Amino acid sequence: MAQTARSIDTARRVLRVEAEALGQLHDHLPEDFAAAVDLILRAKGRVIVSGIGKSGHIGRKISATLASTGTPSLFVHASEASHGDMGMIGADDVCLVISMSGETAELRDVVAHSRRFQIPLIAISRKAESTIMAAADLRLLLPDAPEACAIGMAPTTSSTLTLALGDALAVALMEERGFQQESFRIFHPGGKLGAQLATVEQLMHRDLPLVGPDTSMIETLFTMSDKGFGIAIVVDEVGLQGVVSDGDLRRHIDGLMERTALEVATRAPVTVAPDALALEALHKMQERKIGTIVVAEGERPVGVLRILDCLNAGIV
Structure with a gap:
């Protein structure tokens, strides 16, 4: 002692x-x-x-x-x-x-x-x-x-x-x-610090599950299954109109196959910009209790980011 x-x-x-x-x-x-x-x-x-x-x-x-x-x-x-x-x-x-x-x-x-x-x-x-x-x-x-x-x-x-x-x-x-923070990220690409400063664009998927507003639910389900993101992004000539998720499917289970993609979709879905930090996108997904978020430039979807992508990159 x-x-x-x-x-x-x-x-x-x-x-x-x-x-x-x-x-x-x-x-x-x-x-x-x-x-x-x-x-x-x-x-x-x-x-x-x-x-x-x-x-x-x-x-x-x-x-x-x-x-x-x-x-x-x-x-x-x-x-x-x-x-x-x-x-x-x-x-x-x-x-x-x-x-x-x-x-x-x-x-x-x-x-x-x-x-x-x-x-x-x-x-x-x-x-x-x-x-x-x-x-x-x-x-x-x-x-x-x-x-x-x-x-x-x-x-x-x-x-x-x-x-x-x-x-x-x-x-x-x-x-x-x-x-600035973006400059710091350039010089610190590795480790946990690099992960926390990664941008959405670095992690997002660009092969988008796109469907039109009038797309049948059979085709919409096929697109969701084929792309494997658990969502379909509804777009028209103007841009993003909505997102069809697994939750939307359950909410419209009665008469689902008689509806169109836009009728089932969640309108004005939460999005994130490609130059935002992936950490910000993760927080948005956690707050909204969603597993995937649409990456958009204005009204134009350019990517998809999943919580799994963030976790795999070491962002917590």
């Missing part, structure tokens, strides 16, 4: 130290932050992020976040850059180097390369007077807050601050670019 209490105390101390440091960063955002955003927005190339050790790990994450939110980016390992990967850094790029001490030897070749070819250089460090900060065009100075570990040496607070500043930079760029 004593050991558990100590662990909890340690965890709370670490979180408190790092939270206080984040508060300092919030209150004293680097003076060059807005200029860094503007520089990256104007760049024709990518943001080349470089670092080593824990700064390298954080740099990879910053680069990945930038790339997934509309700012082309590539992480270049500082040591590998000195052995051929420097060719990945182009004249139209912006370099973002990370070094808490500002004296990281492995970064010096990257810094020298950026100076030689006049590639804009942004530096993140907590040492304002360091060599790397002096060489940079723009300086993102972090608070010189204590590390959260007991010996005050392991990168903890510093890496948290760097990560948070990278997130702030990425989100500021994202908003300046007007990066």
Whole structure:
């Protein structure tokens, strides 16, 4: 129990130290932050992020976040850059180097390369007077807050601050670019997130079970059975007039075969646009307690989407 209490105390101390440091960063955002955003927005190339050790790990994450939110980016390992990967850094790029001490030897070749070819250089460090900060065009100075570990040496607070500043930079760029949900989906096609952002058009079926208003119920039933969606879509020269579902068949069971498709159909059925999120279509189907929804552009049906299609795609 004593050991558990100590662990909890340690965890709370670490979180408190790092939270206080984040508060300092919030209150004293680097003076060059807005200029860094503007520089990256104007760049024709990518943001080349470089670092080593824990700064390298954080740099990879910053680069990945930038790339997934509309700012082309590539992480270049500082040591590998000195052995051929420097060719990945182009004249139209912006370099973002990370070094808490500002004296990281492995970064010096990257810094020298950026100076030689006049590639804009942004530096993140907590040492304002360091060599790397002096060489940079723009300086993102972090608070010189204590590390959260007991010996005050392991990168903890510093890496948290760097990560948070990278997130702030990425989100500021994202908003300046007007990066929207559809754009986000393009960069996140896989996994659960990609599924939640899938559009109706991506999942819908285009082989439509169409019948005319005067189509006999024998032909309507054949169409429903042949297409396998459990519905028939009633259309005329104007467009969508109704939908015949299994429920409609049951409601008109008396004299069903003497009726026409339009006489049995539900008029003004619920529809969804092809550019809507499939998640929105799923919610509509659940609210109306229907298993299939017509996808329409105005009055023209263009597809069919089933709850099963959404579930198979991982949309829940």
